[in-house]
Amino acid sequence: MRTLKDSWFMLRSDFRGDKLKILGTLVITVIFMCYLGGMTSLVANDVLGEQDRTxxxxxxxxSFIPLLGLTFSRRSMKYWSEDSYTKMLVYLRTLPIPAAVILSRRKLQGVCSFILNGTLFFGIVYLLGENFRTELAVPSYxxxxxxxxxxxxMVSGLYIFIEYLFSGKAYLWLTLLIVVLSWGISFLVTLGGGNLFLYSIxxxxxxxxxxxxxxxxxxLGTISVQLFSKWTIHRLKSRNLV
Structure with a gap:
């Protein structure tokens, strides 16, 4: 309980920071979610209407949904060129903050991001997708x-693990690997005559x-996040941040 309280205090402190940066993050988030939601809606709406198992x-x-758990701030945009996540860890290690609190803060941040980004993303998909509104009532959607x-x-736990334990360049390549794996899973499901999207619909x-x-x-998502968090805390003890 103390860990959750301390992590919530840290998260609230982030929101009390530079208001201009927070506004910039919100603007970037809205723009990016409009882009992802609009593109996804155009494709998925046609697939739903034609029942095409593409x-x-x-x-x-x-590949897109796990990204909804990210905060689209300057830090996240500069992770490759500036290794911003590692720099953040170096700073946090100078403070008397347990690793469990740091991870708990990141999980709370992820939940907030999923709520905000998910509302924007799926809201746009539903508003632009006529076939979604025809096929699914609001509770079903x-x-x-x-x-x-x-x-x-489920996947956000893996993203957190990579974020805290690898350099910016490694994070980039591992993220691209996740995208490739997403393509591979999609291909295998289609090859087997299935379609995860239509199945979930x-x-x-x-x-x-x-x-x-x-x-x-x-x-499964909750279990995944908790397991990856425990693994991350264990590995953080031996990570060299120099």
Missing amino acids: MITDFLFL IAFAITWLGFGF SYSKEWGLLSPIMWGSLL
């Missing part, structure tokens, strides 16, 4: 969105907020 929608959702956000939680339409895959994805 791999493109699976690839878009598998919420179930669809939460199902994919649960998947985002079907379950959400049939079950609504009682969808078993929605609750299952949230459960």
Whole structure:
């Protein structure tokens, strides 16, 4: 409980910082989510209308959704050129803050990002996607969105692990590897005659907020984040930040 309280205090302190930077982060977030949501809606809306089992929608959702857990700040944009995540860790290590609190703060930040970015992303997809509004009532669409956000939680644990334990350049290459793996999974699912996107639509339409895959994805996402957090804390003890 103390860890959660301390991490929440740190997160609140971030929001009380430079108001201009916070405004800039919000503007970048809105622009980026409009771009991702608009592009995804155009593709997914056609796939939903034609019931086409193409791999493109699976690839878009598998690769885009985990990004909703990121904060699109200057630090995240400069991770490759300035190794900003490592510099942040160096700074935090100079303070009497336990690693568990640092990780808890990052998880809370991720939850806030998923809520904000997820609302923008899925809101835009629904508003622009006529076939989404035709196929899914609002509760069913919420179930669809939460199902994919649960998947985002699963992968976000891995992103946090990479973020805290690797340099900026390694982070870039590992992120690209995740994108390649997303493509590979999409290809294999399509090769087997399936489609994750249409499957999630079907379950959400049939079950609504009682969808078993929605609750299952949230459960697996929570477990994934916790396991990766414990692993990250363990590995942080031996990471050389010099």
